Amino acid sequence: MNLLARELNRGQKVVEAAQGNLKFTWAGNDYPCSVNQGTAEQMMSIGGFQLHSDLTLIVRSSVLPATPPKEKQTITFASRGYRIDKVLTTHGGGLVTLVCNDPAQGA
Numbered sequence: 001m002n003l004l005a006r007e008l009n010r011g012q013k014v015v016e017a018a019q020g021n022l023k024f025t026w027a028g029n030d031y032p033c034s035v036n037q038g039t040a041e042q043m044m045s046i047g048g049f050q051l052h053s054d055l056t057l058i059v060r061s062s063v064l065p066a067t068p069p070k071e072k073q074t075i076t077f078a079s080r081g082y083r084i085d086k087v088l089t090t091h092g093g094g095l096v097t098l099v100c101n102d103p104a105q106g107a
Contacts, residue, residue: 001062001094008094009060024057024098025076026069033057035077055082055100061093068096074103 001009015034016022023030036056055077061068069075073084075098082100089096 002092004092005094008090009062012058012060012095031059031063033059053099054102057098057100059096059098061096064096069098075100
């Protein structure tokens with residue numbers, strides 16, 4: 001893991017603790033995360049519409065298995081199911097962002 005990834009992981013641990021050590025469940029395992037509740041609307045920005053999400057989770061890549069979650073898979077957070085619509089990785093690979101929506105919404 002490079003220096004940037006290590007620093008991102010270290011900072012993410014602080015954010016997780018500040019948010020109460022939240023966890024999501026994927027493939028039968030719990031993973032620590034921080035959360036950013038999404039909005040129920042799309043907003044126009046320069047270059048088009050912003051990515052819409054009901055829930056955005058940020059996860060340290062160091063806690064995920066070698067094959068991390070993928071788009072179209074489902075997770076559980078706060079006793080509710082979500083579909084992963086986008087998986088984003090920071091430069092250096094330190095953090096993974098899961099952009100999630102209600103599985104009943106169109107993909």
